[in-house]
Amino acid sequence: MVLAQLGGSISRAIQQMSNATIIDEKALNDCLNEITRALLQSDVQFKLVRDMQTNIKKIVNLDDLAAGHNKRRIIQQAIFNELCKILDPGKSSFTPKKGKTSVVMFVGLQGSGKTTTCTKYAYYHQKKGWKPALVCADTFRAGAFDQLKQNATKAKIPFYGSYTESDPVKIAEEGVETFKKENCDLIIVDTSGRHKQEAALFEEMRQVSEATKPDLIIFVMDSSIGQAAFDQAQAFKQMVAVGAVIITKMDGHAKGGGALSAVAATKSPVIFIGTGEHMDEFEVFDVKPFVSRLLGMGDWSGFMDKIHEVVPMDQQPELLQKLSEGNFTLRIMYEQFQNLLKMGPIGIFNASWV
Ligand SMILES: Nc1nc2c(ncn2[C@@H]2O[C@H](COP(=O)(O)OP(=O)(O)OP(=O)(O)O)[C@@H](O)[C@H]2O)c(=O)[nH]1
DSSP: OTTHHHHHHHHHHHHHHHHSSSOOHHHHHHHHHHHHHHHHHTTOOHHHHHHHHHHHHHHOOTTTSOTTSOHHHHHHHHHHHHHHHHHOOSSOOOOOOTTSOEEEEEEESTTSSHHHHHHHHHHHHHHTTOOEEEEEEOOSSTTHHHHHHHHHHHHTOOEEOOSSOOOHHHHHHHHHHHHHHTTOSEEEEEEOOOOTTOHHHHHHHHHHHHHHOOSEEEEEEETTOOTTHHHHHHHHHHHSOEEEEEEEOTTSOOOOHHHHHHHHHHTOOEEEEEOSSSTTOEEEOOHHHHHHHHTTSOOHHHHHHHHHHHSOGGGHHHHHHHHHTTOOOHHHHHHHHHHHHHTOOGGGGOOSOO
């Protein structure tokens, strides 16, 4: 998994520090230097890493910590909080509301996974009873419309695009108008991939945004993006009002640190991650459970979500009632084992250093 190596290195550095007989300035510095090295090797931007190190040192003032304080835990918590801070801009993004028309525009570099992600986003909402629609405003890449059409057809989602019109602004405007008339509540506009050196394409993206007046612009980013991530992401943010980020290809083996930097550059929250090529390989993103899992601290909120998924809420009172009456039958035991099996491997929730 992306960032797994980084998580492993940070956990090891903390473990080594914990093994030291006394946690003094030297043990803390060794630990922070090890973490710094791991973050830089994973392509996290230098300034972010330096700020993180300074902040941790400010928080963990060893001189002020009287004997008896659990220094190891305080340092762990400070590292955890700083990693969360990189990923959490402290504000939530615009959230579309079911039944009320919202326009969401997707932007990003070439090949970042925009078209795939647009369909995943539409499909995710369709499953929850929304009425999404897809507009292909990518006239730059031959085959982009066919790809979107194919994905949309598979998911039974209405789509709009053109083989002949070469102006993406016109297509986007027409598509949005068409679906507004059809009372779609989530109109998703896919745009061409571009990078900041392509001034004309960047200007075109601004025009599409101006014409469609999106409620939310999502920056789609491939997790394998390296050191260039910060500058590219910042350039997108400066040209259009990026409000949220989706990181794709989290199923790969990329180093992933560039993605962390890009999130910091857009100052926008990550709302979903892509975990595969298939339509349903798409997960809601939450900072704390993600960092917990990254550091091998376990993910109890994910664990509880999973339990709610496999034992539906409406069955829980009934189960509790039976148990409180001492009514634990072989059938109930069998059903609960079946539910446990549905949860899949629970190792991902496991804690290795709490
Ligand atoms: N493994 C994996 N592959 C993905 C994921 N998301 C997208 N892809 C793949 O990445 C490749 C590029 O995806 P596209 O959706 O075509 O990317 P794009 O950003 O629309 O491309 P341009 O329009 O050229 O900028 C495709 O082969 C996708 O199947 C993901 O989460 N995991």
